Amino acid sequence: MRDVAIIGYGQTKFGELWERSFRSLIVEAGVKAVESAGIDGKDIDEMYVGNMSAGLFVGQEHIASLIAEHAGLNPIPSTRVEAACASGSLALRQAVLNVASGASDVVLVGGVEKMTDVVDATSAISSASDQEWEALFGATFPSLYAMMAQRYMYEYGLTLEELSMWSVIMHENGSKNKYAQFPFKVTLEQVLNSSPVAEPLRLLHCSPVSDGAAALIVCEAEKAKEFVNEDDIIYIKASAQASDTIALHSRESITSLKAARVASEKAYKMANIEPKDVDVAEVHDCFAINGLILMEELGFCKKGEAGKAVYDGKIAIDYDGFPAINPSGGLKAAGHALGATGIRQVGEIYWQLKQDKEVKDRQVEIKNGYGITVNVGGTGGTVCVHILSNKK
């Protein structure tokens, strides 16, 4: 297998982008990625795009063709990858495997979701859960995570204040991200007093409905030097994926995410590092409780202790001795354009590790040179982890 690197990244703003269409979003992200890598369209051998549900959100399937055409990239192969909210990172994994195998040298991998063109987004989002045995009985997507939170509180004594502090820190970080959907701070009181969505979760524990797109340029590591300075090459040290039951009720435990644990253990092994080597992480906080659970599954703290670590501010950008978590603001503040999220997370780590000017206001101190992302589909039925490094 060949070494694989990232040489470019671009994204749109995330948010309720009423004036923007599905196709304009992904083309903007793709063009920015190509420009940042200093490559030309003709250098691209193949493309993948992560998208959860253009069919339900904009009534459009066959988006691989649509995007290749509108990006001016015909006739290269174009493939759509779908795994609910983990679609983006799964698309990246396909690109990594493609380049590592030698099939392609340069691959464009994008993620996109246009969620605001549909009236009942709640129903569309619920298609990430088991439609026949969860959604049909009235389980909404937030309520599934709320049930995880309720059980977590019962088993580990997590308080609503500890959980809410997650959102406060995410908004603090998001306030420094011009692409974020919510680039402003919130107080603990505002989180606690926000309207209930699915108790115990309130509005400010939930990621928003977002439009947005993100794109990366993935390249064989040696060839990368033809396009960018060696200092600007960020290497993909691990790409790992795992599956679990689609329905929450079928799991032995709902206070952990087994697929996240399996995928991250595999990724650490591939990269030959340990959790303590991680400088910065982007984790999938579609709901605050998931941020806490993923901190534990990634090995940053023991089971049941994430709430306290968050409340003590250990995940903040300027805290010393703990990985900085979600400097972008996470899904909570940066926004969650489903299929784009997995790419956006990796893009943030790419910027952080190369200390790009895009993140100068929220730069994490890079000591060991490793960053990790974890992208979750549904309530954990699919999880994909990537480890990046500024060292080959």
Next chain:
Amino acid sequence: MVVRSWRHIKERYNLIGVICKNCGTVYFPPREICPKCRRKTKFEEIKLSGRGKVYTYSVVHVAPKDFEKQAPYVIAIIELEEGAKITGQIVDCKPEDVYIGMPVEAVFRRIKEDGDDGVITYGYKFRPIEN
């Protein structure tokens, strides 16, 4: 969507699950193979009691279109006596009275309507067992 409802009448009306005779695990809803035994699966149908305890729950305030009229309502995962866990609403009590570990039993109820003239979906909900 009529067929999609009709196909699951047995499970949704009568709580028919499956038990794997190879490993003893009870599954609801029924599935094609036992993930533990795979091709050694020996499934038999089993009628579940419908009795169990609340494993976790949430009070839903923001509901999808089909459930808007019911909000706020309680959605829960129930751990049945036979060991399988199942998602359903808890009714016939106030949301604030629900707690983890609460004994409940299944009742036959209307789940939702598919628009004004559409199919009415029936199935199980759960209510507290009187002490």
